Amino acid sequence: MKEVQIDVGRCVGCKSCEIACAVEHSAGKELFGAIFEEPQPRKRIFVQHAGEKSVPVNCRHCEEAFCVRVCPTGAMYRQGAIVLHNRNLCIGCGFCELACPFGAITRSPGSKLVTKCDLCPDREIPACVSACPTNALSFTTPEEAQRKKRRTLAEQMFLP
Amino acid sequence: MGEKSVDKASLSMLDKAAQEGIETAWDRYEKQQPQCGFGLLGLCCRHCNMGPCRIDPFGEEPQEGICGATADTIAARHLLRMIAAGAAAHSDHGRDIVTTLYETAEGEAQGYQIKDEGKLRALAAEFGIPEEGRSKEDVARDLAREAMEEFGMVKGTLNFLNRVPEKRRQLWEKLGIAPRGIDREIVEAMHRTHMGVDNDYVNLTLHGVRTGLSDGWGGSMFATEFSDVLFGTPQPVRGKSNLGVLKEDQVNIVVHGHEPVLSEMIVQAAKDEELIAAAREKGAQGINVCGMCCTGNEILMRHGVPVAGNFLQQELAVITGVVDAMVVDVQCIMPALTQVAKCYHTKLISTSPKARFPEMEHVPFSERTALDTARQIVKMAVDNYPRRNKDRIQVPDEEMEYMAGFSVEAILKALGGSLNPLLDAIKAGQIKGIAAVVGCNNPKVTQDSGHLTITRELIKNDVLVVQTGCAAIACAKAGLLLPEAADQAGPGLSAVCKALGIPPVLHMGSCVDISRILVTAAAIANALGVDISDLPAAGAAPEWMSEKAVSIGSYVVGSGVFTVLGTVPQVLGAKKFTELLTKGAQDVLGAAFAVETDPLKAAELIIEHIAAKRKGLGLEA
Numbered sequence: 027m028k029e030v031q032i033d034v035g036r037c038v039g040c041k042s043c044e045i046a047c048a049v050e051h052s053a054g055k056e057l058f059g060a061i062f063e064e065p066q067p068r069k070r071i072f073v074q075h076a077g078e079k080s081v082p083v084n085c086r087h088c089e090e091a092f093c094v095r096v097c098p099t100g101a102m103y104r105q106g107a108i109v110l111h112n113r114n115l116c117i118g119c120g121f122c123e124l125a126c127p128f129g130a131i132t133r134s135p136g137s138k139l140v141t142k143c144d145l146c147p148d149r150e151i152p153a154c155v156s157a158c159p160t161n162a163l164s165f166t167t168p169e170e171a172q173r174k175k176r177r178t179l180a181e182q183m184f185l186p
Numbered sequence: 187m188g189e190k191s192v193d194k195a196s197l198s199m200l201d202k203a204a205q206e207g208i209e210t211a212w213d214r215y216e217k218q219q220p221q222c223g224f225g226l227l228g229l230c231c232r233h234c235n236m237g238p239c240r241i242d243p244f245g246e247e248p249q250e251g252i253c254g255a256t257a258d259t260i261a262a263r264h265l266l267r268m269i270a271a272g273a274a275a276h277s278d279h280g281r282d283i284v285t286t287l288y289e290t291a292e293g294e295a296q297g298y299q300i301k302d303e304g305k306l307r308a309l310a311a312e313f314g315i316p317e318e319g320r321s322k323e324d325v326a327r328d329l330a331r332e333a334m335e336e337f338g339m340v341k342g343t344l345n346f347l348n349r350v351p352e353k354r355r356q357l358w359e360k361l362g363i364a365p366r367g368i369d370r371e372i373v374e375a376m377h378r379t380h381m382g383v384d385n386d387y388v389n390l391t392l393h394g395v396r397t398g399l400s401d402g403w404g405g406s407m408f409a410t411e412f413s414d415v416l417f418g419t420p421q422p423v424r425g426k427s428n429l430g431v432l433k434e435d436q437v438n439i440v441v442h443g444h445e446p447v448l449s450e451m452i453v454q455a456a457k458d459e460e461l462i463a464a465a466r467e468k469g470a471q472g473i474n475v476c477g478m479c480c481t482g483n484e485i486l487m488r489h490g491v492p493v494a495g496n497f498l499q500q501e502l503a504v505i506t507g508v509v510d511a512m513v514v515d516v517q518c519i520m521p522a523l524t525q526v527a528k529c530y531h532t533k534l535i536s537t538s539p540k541a542r543f544p545e546m547e548h549v550p551f552s553e554r555t556a557l558d559t560a561r562q563i564v565k566m567a568v569d570n571y572p573r574r575n576k577d578r579i580q581v582p583d584e585e586m587e588y589m590a591g592f593s594v595e596a597i598l599k600a601l602g603g604s605l606n607p608l609l610d611a612i613k614a615g616q617i618k619g620i621a622a623v624v625g626c627n628n629p630k631v632t633q634d635s636g637h638l639t640i641t642r643e644l645i646k647n648d649v650l651v652v653q654t655g656c657a658a659i660a661c662a663k664a665g666l667l668l669p670e671a672a673d674q675a676g677p678g679l680s681a682v683c684k685a686l687g688i689p690p691v692l693h694m695g696s697c698v699d700i701s702r703i704l705v706t707a708a709a710i711a712n713a714l715g716v717d718i719s720d721l722p723a724a725g726a727a728p729e730w731m732s733e734k735a736v737s738i739g740s741y742v743v744g745s746g747v748f749t750v751l752g753t754v755p756q757v758l759g760a761k762k763f764t765e766l767l768t769k770g771a772q773d774v775l776g777a778a779f780a781v782e783t784d785p786l787k788a789a790e791l792i793i794e795h796i797a798a799k800r801k802g803l804g805l806e807a
């Protein structure tokens with residue numbers, strides 16, 4: 027199963043991922059129209075700065091998802107490897123928000139109902155990943171991501 | 187974007203490029219996708235080193251820059267800087283022409299002459315310079331000096347404002363936007379957009395219009411008028427267009443860029459018997475000078491020189507493998523040319539001290555030694571001819587005839603000496619109105635499709651189209667600049683064109699020659715005793731990309747002409763500012779912008795606008 031992988035060292039903090047995320051979650055899925063939509067579409071990835079670095083943070087679709095566990099209505103639920111949110115069942119209590127260790131959950135504009143990363147069901151590759159100009163984000167399996175790191179390590183050991 | 191181009195010549199060269207592994211603007215455009223959302227929306231500011239700052243386009247934090255600048259301030263400041271850059275480009279070109287006229291009058295410019303003495307004397311009268319009984323050189327010297335003053339700070343406002351209809355001039359005075367000096371407005375634009383100066387988007391926009399007006403009714407107008415004095419006022423002339431004008435058996439020199447000062451001399455030098463003999467010696471049949479972009483337009487307007495293509499064809503010309511030299515001056519010259527040319531024998535030669543390119547050979551050009559330098563450049567092309575790689579040559583067959591050269595003077599002549607036949611045709615509804623379709627190419631739009639779709643739709647609906655720049659080259663390649671194209675026009679326009687023997691699409695010159703369109707619009711408004719904004723007229727820039735186009739847009743709207751943009755300007759993230767440009771401006775200036783990326787819908791907007799304006803004048807829609 028592919029996940030959004032983050033190579034922190036490559037992030038330049040441009041926030042292209044944030045914009046692409048909001049556009050993908052708009053009705054028209056097109057930038058120039060999206061900014062005029064009501065309610066305004068909301069991003070589900072957050073570029074968090076830490077000193078001179080920046081780190082894109084989004085939902086990790088946890089196996090033992092705290093958000094799912096605390097949700098009293100079943101609005102937050104797991105489907106296969108993905109954690110999804112059903113707006114119709116959400117009562118806006120915000121317990122999932124409290125429970126998520128990464129701050130990956132946010133409220134909808136003008137409402138207490140929450141929203142979060144859904145891995146872009148209409149796309150093969152999530153919008154944030156396609157938008158990232160530096161490849162700080164990639165969409166691969168954890169195995170492939172780890173293999174890549176091992177390959178880099180190995181090359182460092184043997185190449186002059 | 188769908189197809190890359192509607193031009194078969196472009197497409198065949200793009201195939202060749204792909205086979206040979208050569209990158210063009212279209213490939214680089216792909217690599218830039220997706221483009222930065224903040225940039226596209228005009229929400230990024232780099233005007234000081236507290237920044238860069240960005241505004242969230244979806245209403246989240248942050249909504250202000252570090253200094254407190256809002257989206258509207260940031261986008262308005264940025265657009266004003268674009269206008270300033272565009273106005274600077276046109277006006278600096280104008281300054282070069284003024285200088286050339288001065289040096290010609292002083293006898294210090296090699297190879298130049300005052301070709302249109304009548305126009306010189308008419309301009310002198312306009313500027314209050316005594317001319318009776320004086321030599322043309324004396325008059326030219328005084329006129330050029332007077333023009334130089336206009337670049338700095340004049341007492342009052344620019345002289346060419348005397349051409350503007352009274353109502354419009356009063357409006358500018360009332361709004362405080364009558365330009366007071368060409369360089370001055372540009373400098374003030376840079377001052378105002380410095381951190382912490384002008385933060386009011388309305389005030390910034392008004393100065394944007396003033397800066398634009400200093401280009402349209404100043405820098406560009408000097409470029410046009412003084413070029414006519416030096417090189418002759420264009421008259422209808424025929425020539426050929428598209429990449430097929432490059433000849434396999436000749437030494438091909440492409441002059442690319444914007445100013446006529448150098449290209450005129452190259453055209454002259456290429457006729458030199460000695461150089462032609464040298465070309466023959468190398469096995470070529472002759473020397474073929476072709477234009478590209480607006481330098482191309484300048485020489486095609488005056489000499490019917492073939493034009494090899496418009497903006498997005500500059501790399502493609504090199505890819506034919508038969509361009510022996512490409513000589514460039516200033517503006518719209520892609521730095522990528524050096525990379526493309528490395529794969530062929532083409533010698534690229536830069537000439538302007540203002541425009542150098544890494545790894546490009548530089549032959550410094552100055553008016554004082556103009557003809558010698560031009561000969562040297564032609565010689566370099568001739569010497570380069572035998573270095574062609576025979577296996578890499580492929581010249582597209584596409585070649586189309588055009589009729590160009592429609593200066594205001596030429597249009598008047600075609601009308602029999604007065605505007606009346608045109609006014610009568612407009613009043614009778616044979617011609618519904620006039621639209622200016624101008625501007626660049628942009629890989630965001632299928633090359634030429636914007637220009638051609640709008641133009642065809644407009645003439646079909648009896649709207650006379652006037653053009654300049656790369657838009658005009660697009661229409662030349664499609665055969666729309668021929669009198670025969672009248673068959674594609676509506677019955678009214680078609681009948682008028684056939685009676686006068688003119689095409690339904692009039693090529694009025696290079697981008698600075700939009701000043702000719704202003705002069706025409708002003709003359710029509712004056713003849714009818716109305717403001718320009720009352721005329722059934724509109725503008726369109728279907729494939730615009732350059733900052734010069736932003737300056738043009740601001741002076742065209744500022745002069746009272748509704749303008750449709752075919753590529754989205756970087757402002758939409760600033761909602762109030764966008765509202766001002768697309769609606770509010772209408773109440774203040776009597777004209778506004780529209781943004782419409784679908785060229786058919788853009789044509790519809792223009793046709794509706796013209797119908798509404800006709801109604802306002804009491805004419806039948």
Ligand code: SF4
Binds near residue numbers: 084085086094125127
């Ligand atoms: S919202 Fe937070 S807790 Fe829930 S699955 Fe995503 S990262 Fe895990």
Ligand code: SF4
Binds near residue numbers: 080159162
């Ligand atoms: S798009 Fe990539 S580089 Fe830019 S902020 Fe997001 S993760 Fe970082």
Ligand code: SF4
Binds near residue numbers: 237260382
């Ligand atoms: S001028 Fe203001 S908005 Fe622009 S970079 Fe400086 S602080 Fe940021």
